[in-house]
Amino acid sequence: MKKYYNIKEIFINKKKLINKNIIIKGWVKYFRNNLFLEINDGTTIKNIQVVLKKKNKNIDIGITLKIYGKLREYNKKIEIISLYIKKYGKIDKEYFNNSILQNKFHNLYKLRQQSYLRFRTKLFSSIMRIRHLLSIKIHKYLNKKNFYYINTPIITNNDTEGIGEIFNVTILNIKKKYNNYKDDFFGCKANLTVSGQLEAESAILGLNKVYTFGPVFRAENSNTNKHLSEFWMVELEMMFYKFKNIIKFSEKFIKYLIKVILKYNIEELKYLEKYNKIKIIKLLKNIYIKKFIKISYNLVIKKINKIKKNLILWGSDISTKYEKILFKKIFKKNIPLIIYNYPKKIKPFYMKSNKDNITVKSFDIIFPNVGEIIGGSEREISYIKILNNFKKKNKNKNINNIKWYLNLRKLGKIYHSGFGLGFERLIQFITGMKNIRDVIPFPRYPGNIN
């Protein structure tokens, strides 16, 4: 019969395992009276108590152990009465006591400085379990809705969003100033991708509905709590989808993901609630139940200016400052806002123009606390309009780099839409973490590549 069980299995199968001799392997989280160990093995947020046969002074917190013993129920809790213990090596006490693993409060900044050890903390392992389940369920949901998962390139020569904040990829000696990238690896200037959207648009021509789910890179020098230089994005592209339908789809998609976490990660959420001192579970339930508020950009500007005359100019981006006004002073309900029909001049070249020719069929879904989680649009299908938009918005960029994209419009006027979901922003919202750097294993941001 099987002897070794991970701690998650033990809690699930406890009825069957009571009074049986079993083996566990895990590390010591707490040690009381030289007798009681709390062991965790990373498979669940829960620790299991192990009672030693006799007092032992030589067990260090943090050490990894193999324990053989009898599982029993005591005071309605399960515990293991140990019969045999093996230590896996030794703990370097000086290293351990200077690390974030020492049992005392460490602030998030300190945790970040030792990102390679964060996985052992209850906080970060809880966030990672939520992150994991979200990834799995994203694939599951989209597969069920007949999407194909495609992998778009990491190295490219386009700048989809036209924000110009790209990381160059080069093998040239950077000390020399090159104007001519013919000598470079790809024979032209190359960069890390900011989005897989353009490639996804080509893929739907043969696959109907596709999504990408991978890392994207932005060299924005934004030292904020919601920007990363390397983040993960889910980008969906759907053939025969109009603007209204893509918005509906995105709302359903987010609600499904929130429901999943409420169902499977409730223990983690309870812990995060305590840690972050916000009522996340109630907030999530509310978002799951209530319809998102849909409002045009024009109306948003009017509402903000009602608070104070000329607070915001038509044509400005709705920055964090205004998002706060929307949630705290105007809507006050903590329900996501779907803002649509943004001014053409502040959105990328690929978005479909509205009839007014000054706004585009774009939408952003803005969440309380973290801001924009989703950005999407119906795509422009007119060759000439895309060409003109590109020329206007990307004055110093080479049109040849997106010629292939333009040429897709030579296959007919096939309407389609898509959006990108910032994976870490979603996790940030669900976990209630204040800083996006705490929801990705190894965060990259200006000045940091730890």
Ligand code: 4AD
């Ligand atoms: O709004 P963005 O820039 O849209 C696109 O890249 C489109 N190509 C998507 C598409 O239609 N296929 O980015 C999408 C989302 C944002 O809504 C935000 O959640 C997240 O990506 N995001 C970031 N997350 C972390 N750090 C950053 N620096 C981010 N910039 C955008």
Ligand code: MG
């Ligand atoms: Mg956006």
